[in-house]
Amino acid sequence: MSWVPAFPGRVPYLMAGAIDALGNGFFAAFSLLFFRQVTGLPMAEIGFGLSVAFVATLLASPAVGAGIDRFGAKRMLVAGNLLSATGFAGYLVVDDLPLLIAAATLASLGNRVYYPGSSALIGDLVTGRDRDALVAVRSTVLMSAVGLGGLASGLAVGFGGYQVVAIVQVVSYTAAAALLLRVAVAGPARSAAPGAGGPGLLTVLRDRRFMAFIVISLPISFAQDVFIWALPLYAGTELHMSPPVIGALSAWNTALSALTQLPVSRLQRRSRRTRGAALGALLYAVAFAAFGLAGWLPGAITLGVATTIYVLAERVQLPPLEALKISMAPVRLRGRYMAAYSMLCGGLTAAVAPLLFTLALSVSPLLLWSVLGTGVLASAVGYLWLGEQPELESEAATAPAGHVTGNR
Structure with a gap:
């Protein structure tokens, strides 16, 4: 291993x-x-x-x-x-x-x-x-x-x-x-960390850099919900695809994700995390353009191509974005930082995505894919503007025994 x-x-x-x-x-x-x-x-x-x-x-x-x-x-x-x-x-x-x-x-x-x-x-x-x-x-x-x-x-x-x-x-x-x-988790107990029992959520909300990161990532969070809510509805009601075709797209999404994550990540081992996050956002934009073209081009083939690009966008972006998020949080308040991101960027979008996707599709599929594409393009610019986050020196003390450094 x-x-x-x-x-x-x-x-x-x-x-x-x-x-x-x-x-x-x-x-x-x-x-x-x-x-x-x-x-x-x-x-x-x-x-x-x-x-x-x-x-x-x-x-x-x-x-x-x-x-x-x-x-x-x-x-x-x-x-x-x-x-x-x-x-x-x-x-x-x-x-x-x-x-x-x-x-x-x-x-x-x-x-x-x-x-x-x-x-x-x-x-x-x-x-x-x-x-x-x-x-x-x-x-x-x-x-x-x-x-x-x-x-x-x-x-x-x-x-x-x-x-x-x-x-x-x-x-x-x-x-x-x-x-x-x-x-085994090495390092000092969290309960002994300074400030662990203090008003940590307010500290997160005052962290302008991390809050900017959450705002920049909001369009990406909506993009990640497309395959759950928007695509099945779009393919079934707008493109009149049969259930087996929709099921095949879902299966292809899962299989390709499992097969490509490690090779894609190896290609990115020397890239900056913010550049990886921005590249993933750009690929999302290409995927959404392809989904929109499925109404004018051969539907099943176009959806297959668009799904492939969509999966590659996820695989390119996931590791650097997750690692960037973790690196931005102080060790003693990491739980609060991760919970704030999960609530504001994951939970809220999951709550409103079904409604917003449905409303956009009821007006026009072009509106849905255009808004999603514009949003992720804004995220790409935002990640490049944000710049890299240096690893906190205090984290060196929590590295577990046997830790392998520099493998990426």
Whole structure:
């Protein structure tokens, strides 16, 4: 495993991510259909209950960040996995709206811990360019596992019913939590760090550079939601593509992501992170132009080409952007910084993207792709303006034993 940065517990760390992603791929294949079949509630109630849980846990993001800084990213991730496991176990007994909201809140809270906790843990485990490498390896493992989970889900549900989706999620979250306990995190306890219990969120909001980074990244966050919300609707209603074609695009997206992340990252090993982030944004713009042309050119072929460019944009941008985000946060407040980014740049866009995408498509597909393309072009300029973020000298003290330097 010479392609993986060396740190104690790297095997259980990657195994935890793979098992977690396998369960998520299993669930993603059915999503809302799972809730309808398992709970038996009307779709309107399901949508309302899930929205309430999402908003409630989004508002808990500052507390999540404070918890990461006080107790450490690993402990919070373990707790988050167990919360998600409890939530999915609860879905098996849900028969009314209050129970649905309770179970969904637990599952959603675990998900809310996952994003800032994962970023903070990468910052705890490795430093420097090893962060870019670890993000690339982890992304490859996760995308491969998600694809396998999606492939296995149809067969498993056919034999065991939709309840098997919840059972698989409970097992995968629990196993991931157990594996994370075996990951060694070096450095001082977060609770002993100066200022860990202070008004850290205000410090984040006053950090002009980091807040500028969040604003610059907002169009990218919307771009990352295109394949979830906009593309299936666009391909199905505007281009009249059949479900097998849409499914094939999704499968191609997952497979190409898993196959290209490591080669792409190796090509970028000596590039500046902000340049990698800007290049990814430019590729997003090209992809959105290609998606828009699918209405005038052969639809399926054009969508395939556009999807390929879209995946390359993701793969080019993910490692440098994630590493840049981590490097901008002081060690003692890293949890709060990651939680603020997750709430303002990830959570809010996820909440409004379905509505905005739907409204734009109802006016004109050209409007949707033009606005998205203009936004990511602005992000590309913004990343180049932002410039590089030097690694904090204080982070050298937290580098784990056995750490490999300079591999990128």
